[in-house]
Amino acid sequence: VSTLGRELAAINEPSRRSMVEDLEAHTRASGVTLFGLQDRRQGIVHVVGPEQGLSQPGMIIVCGDSHTATHGAVGALAFGIGASEVAHVLATQALWQSKAKNMRVSVDGVLAPGVHAKDVILAIIAKIGAGGGSGHVIEYAGSTIRSLSIEGRLTVCNMSIEAGARAGMVAPDDTTYQYLTGRPYAPKGADWDKALAAWRTLPSQDDAQFDREAHLDAAEITPMVTWGTSPAAAAPITDLVPDPAAASDANSRQAMQAALDYMGLRPGSPLSEIAVNRVFIGSCTNSRIEDLRAAAKIADGRHAVVPAMVVPGSGLVKAQAEAEGLDRIFRRAGFEWREPGCSMCVGMNGDLVAPGDRCASTSNRNFVGRQGKGARTHLVSPTMAVAAAVTGKLTDVRQLMRP
Amino acid sequence: MEPFKPLAAVAAPLPLPNVDTDQIIPARFLWRKRPDGWGHLLFHDLRFDDKGAPKPLFVLNRPEYSAARILVAERNFGCGSSREHAVWALHDYGIRCVVAPSFGDIFFNNCMQNGLLPVQLPAQSVAGLIEALQQAPGLQLGVDLEQQCVSGPDGVTHAFAIDPFRKECLLAGADEVAFTLGLAAKIEAFEQSYERELSWL
Numbered sequence A: 001v002s003t004l005g006r007e008l009a010a011i012n013e014p015s016r017r018s019m020v021e022d023l024e025a026h027t028r029a030s031g032v033t034l035f036g037l038q039d040r041r042q043g044i045v046h047v048v049g050p051e052q053g054l055s056q057p058g059m060i061i062v063c064g065d066s067h068t069a070t071h072g073a074v075g076a077l078a079f080g081i082g083a084s085e086v087a088h089v090l091a092t093q094a095l096w097q098s099k100a101k102n103m104r105v106s107v108d109g110v111l112a113p114g115v116h117a118k119d120v121i122l123a124i125i126a127k128i129g130a131g132g133g134s135g136h137v138i139e140y141a142g143s144t145i146r147s148l149s150i151e152g153r154l155t156v157c158n159m160s161i162e163a164g165a166r167a168g169m170v171a172p173d174d175t176t177y178q179y180l181t182g183r184p185y186a187p188k189g190a191d192w193d194k195a196l197a198a199w200r201t202l203p204s205q206d207d208a209q210f211d212r213e214a215h216l217d218a219a220e221i222t223p224m225v226t227w228g229t230s231p232a233a234a235a236p237i238t239d240l241v242p243d244p245a246a247a248s249d250a251n252s253r254q255a256m257q258a259a260l261d262y263m264g265l266r267p268g269s270p271l272s273e274i275a276v277n278r279v280f281i282g283s284c285t286n287s288r289i290e291d292l293r294a295a296a297k298i299a300d301g302r303h304a305v306v307p308a309m310v311v312p313g314s315g316l317v318k319a320q321a322e323a324e325g326l327d328r329i330f331r332r333a334g335f336e337w338r339e340p341g342c343s344m345c346v347g348m349n350g351d352l353v354a355p356g357d358r359c360a361s362t363s364n365r366n367f368v369g370r371q372g373k374g375a376r377t378h379l380v381s382p383t384m385a386v387a388a389a390v391t392g393k394l395t396d397v398r399q400l401m402r403p
Numbered sequence B: 001m002e003p004f005k006p007l008a009a010v011a012a013p014l015p016l017p018n019v020d021t022d023q024i025i026p027a028r029f030l031w032r033k034r035p036d037g038w039g040h041l042l043f044h045d046l047r048f049d050d051k052g053a054p055k056p057l058f059v060l061n062r063p064e065y066s067a068a069r070i071l072v073a074e075r076n077f078g079c080g081s082s083r084e085h086a087v088w089a090l091h092d093y094g095i096r097c098v099v100a101p102s103f104g105d106i107f108f109n110n111c112m113q114n115g116l117l118p119v120q121l122p123a124q125s126v127a128g129l130i131e132a133l134q135q136a137p138g139l140q141l142g143v144d145l146e147q148q149c150v151s152g153p154d155g156v157t158h159a160f161a162i163d164p165f166r167k168e169c170l171l172a173g174a175d176e177v178a179f180t181l182g183l184a185a186k187i188e189a190f191e192q193s194y195e196r197e198l199s200w201l
């Protein structure tokens, strides 16, 4: 579905249009609620679920999408499954699972100004690796995670799969309960009290044992960018492009060289000198209202020097941003303001990065060809994306911050 | 699903870590339907150049591997997106077994749903197999699910572990939905107690 308009007829490829039509017809026939294209609640499933209060602590949530761990931010066990498994769930209400191992990733301390949830999760993945969480469910813990808003936690949990973990979660706390209060599908009245009592029993005990543990110090996390074709290829913006010669073994050396070749980068050159030709702010990682507020604050009064677009995660995020005047700030700064959707996160809906072009993107995957054939992706936070848009190169956003 | 039978076939080495499902099947093809056939799109951008001509150096384009039905890959194979199309592409191409030190979890489960066996072996064993396959292109490996072992060209066998339930399903080519529906009464009972306990849902 394009983010240029909301008209079904605008999808001019018949087999794609029929996918949307089938969805509408089948949900209607089977009595499933659909937030369709004309519904202002429509958007990316991982934005809409929490926003509507559909995702709640203690729930088991599955979805035919690998970023389902996002919903773990409210204390749910949420993971992605394949199409056959979705069919199995719809047919039987059940799913065969073997028990996952537990991993706890603790981040403690205070984040410096200009450092956001996206930088935290990129730093975590850089540390534990793209397969570092394989076979595990990650619990994100520690004072830094506790002090994140639900939006920030959603960003962190969203990228669990990029560390190989199918699920990632944060124990529910008062921030969670406050976030859920009054949301359309959250429990109300006496039900709320009952739910709350049950939710309060969910967090891990202090002496809980984990199969694996990892620790990060928040003070050491800086604005991050990726330089390669795996989300684990992330480094502080102040670093240099790494040298494959320094890799530990021949296989990693080869993989790193292939990544640099694809990305068109020279070892040893500063990451902050990499020129970009596009900027994308959106996706289920970073398209919520807080992301847009933070981005607008940096964009205000500046001007994008490369094509840049902002794609809200849902119709309600879009409406909220417009009520706050964020769309005007972005438009004045030369950013495109689109209808909600996945857009340039994935090269399958018309929003593409051209072959060889380089995009600073707030999405979650910098895989080869992810944003279009031959496209080069640098994953960044929303404020870092704005910094790239207004300078035309990867830039440390801390240099643009105003008191 | 077709039952998994003992396999003796040419194995192709793919010594790249973190081969994601976007590489196995690029997103731009995903609007196609299952019966359309997916084998010709497998590893599309690794396998073909911009004009659609086969890249001669890519392993599956080399004549020695044209009969490959086994893939020996590196760690974290099939990471990334949940797209089952990645498994469809491997399956339709003719691959029946992927051997690797580790897999993307969702990809691993998707394999099981399509009669494709993901075999997890220690990194050292995989490295040894890859080296042997590279030195003598076109070598065959044996895969016996019943016995849970892979036999290498040197006659060495590598035992692997697999969840017993998954093993039975693969060997029988079982229809998982039909099997689970046989447990409908239990599922129903669970649902009722669940709804009583979590009455706000």
Ligand code: SF4
Pocket (backbone or CB within 6 Å): A044, A045, A046, A065, A067, A282, A283, A284, A285, A341, A342, A345, A346, A363, A364
């Ligand atoms: S925004 Fe991107 S990663 Fe998220 S659901 Fe959409 S396509 Fe998938």
